[in-house]
Amino acid sequence: MINLSNREKNLIIVLISVVILGIFYTFIISPVVEFKKNAEQSFVKNISLLNKFEEINNEYKLVLAEKSRLSSASGMGTGIAGLVDEISKSLNIASNRTSLKEMPGIVQNGLQKITTEIRFEGISIQSALEFINRLENSNMTLKVKNVVINSAIKERSRYDIIITVVSLTKR
Structure with missing residues (x-):
């Protein structure tokens, strides 16, 4: 087996630590941060779509109410x-x-x-x-x-x- 000095042992430990941290960052931290960023963007987009849908739904209800009012108020073929x-x-x-x-x-x-x-x-x-x-x-x-x-x-x-x-x- 190779005899390593304390300095070399410390350098190998530091190198292994850097490699482990790089792998940890690449495969764990970076995807979590990316997922969080995408989730926030998706949330904001979905909230805006939901607000737009709610506006369209309210407008639809108004049109439906106006239609029913017109249907009930207009006479059957008679004028005024x-x-x-x-x-x-x-x-x-x-x-x-x-x-x-x-x-x-x-x-x-x-x-x-x-x-x-x-x-x-x-x-x-x-x-x-x-x-x-x-x-x-x-x-x-x-x-x-x-x-x-x-x-x-x-x-x-x-x-x-x-x-x-x-x-x-x-x-």
């Missing part, structure tokens, strides 16, 4: 003529209504867009505003698109009014 008659009679302006024209639009996804033009002659502004308010606050899916007010020929406090309403009905 009945509603206009009811409101104008309650405001005592039914005799002032000169025309009601419904112009059906395209049918899309089972809903039809109907544009209705309502003309009144010789009504007060207060009656017109109350009519529009009741029309908008009804349970039907409609929107007042346009209001034209002209001064009436007969009296100064009376007006000729044209109201354009867009409504949705099931088809």
